[in-house]
Amino acid sequence: MSTTSSTKDAVVGAPFPRKAKKGAVLWMPWSQTVLVAVFAMLGVLAVVRGHLGLWVLSWIVMIAVAVPIDNMPGYAKVWIFLIGLWRSARGQSEGVARPATAEEIAADREAEEAAVAAGVEPPARLRLSGEAGEIRLFTMASGQCMVWDPVHRNATVIARVHGTGFTMAEPEDQADVLDSWAAAINALADHTGVVAVQASDVMTVLSAAQVREAYIRQVEESEIASGAALSPMLHEDILQTLSGDRAQTHNEGLVSITVHQGLVKEDVKEHGGGVAGLMELMEAEMTEFERLLSEASVTVTSWLTTDALALVIRTAFSPFEANDLATGMVKVSAATAGPMAAKASWDKIRCEGTWHRVMRVDLPTRTVKAGFMRRLNEAGDFPHVVTQTFHSEGIAAGLARAEAENRDDLSADQMRAWAGRVKGLEEQAMSNEIVDHGDHALAGYGDVKFLTMVVVSAESEDELELNTKQMISGARRAGCEVRTFYGQQWPAFLAAALPFGRGLQDRR
8 A cells, every 4th residue: 555645735545455356267266276177077077977966066065165255265264164163172162271281381491491591581471272372471681571482483572652643743744654654664574584563552441430449549559648638629620520431441552573583593693592692682673663663653652571461461351351450450470361261152252251353354445545444443432452464575575476466367358358258347446456566566666465453342242242333333434344253263363462463474
């Protein structure tokens, strides 16, 4: 998406590209084409042999493979469904917090011994289900946390950020702010070793009664003059303000930078090697990341420590505990940040007393201006998280993709001409976008892949359905579509709600 402006005018609009529907044959990529051909030959063989049942089965499978479902190949959806059934049968769709196993204790001891040998503080294990249970939290010399994922060999640092540059700028200056943000994201994503940049807007909701109780409790527990003892008039004004029943919303911005160890081996060696060298490298990079964000009018208020990250993780699982977590009424550590119990179903996930639904956001193909996604943040007064993960693929990859798209488009034109079919309106629009993509690639612009997700939370299943409808309505006002991650709620939740940059790991 391009939103550059050469003059100090209002921000110009731009469309997001459509999802390509062309492939090796018609809309099908090679994988679908081969599968359809195999089952077509099987159907022919069934006719020759006189096996009617096998012929019917081959046609059913061909249709399931060829017909796209929810913008995905049919066989991919069937595979997700079968994997979901298999996991449910093995009891992997639900989990309960349990004591560490002998294997985990041995792994923790090995990690601790390695840390001591490297001269760093032993890491804390983040106790979550699946491969996420392998994640370790290291404390760097500066006190900030480095998240280490030994499965994907990724290191992540997370910053709490505050950005008012775009909304507070004059209309004629918003284009400059937007250009600076685009340049910062591009520079971050193109930085050596960076495989993902994730930006999340976490919205929590507190009732006025909760805020009032928290204020009174803090006044009572304060060791210095406060409340009525400090200013009776101001104290009464605060209590009066908090006497209503209007919900108080709080938005927190998080940006995480994920680096793949294999791409920075030489830099790690220069800093001493091993986990200690990786931590020194990440500390040095944090300064550069902070500078790039500041150029985009985004202020890093703090880099998260292990304890602060534990609060963020616990809030993601139980957003209705946000007030108790913030005031210290509920204590949490890395070992207790995860849910005591979780159960994932086809279209939702329950973590203790909170229900969540994770959805993918398909960005609008119509022309929109920056700021359109505020409709998602303003969908309703209920806890939700809007997350975007970026991954730069570089100039060479962008040019190669543009050439491949152009070849596919020419092949599709030939197939339509052979079949005597006229190009449709959507196909014409996609062809025009392919031409634009090629022009940008030849001009030296690289491709950036991005994934947008939203997590909707509620205290009951009925409330979750209501909140989901409000989010869908907000997405429509923004020109977006939201699609539930069916059969993938747990991995999708880890990618969307937790700031670990996991959303685009498969695209690395």
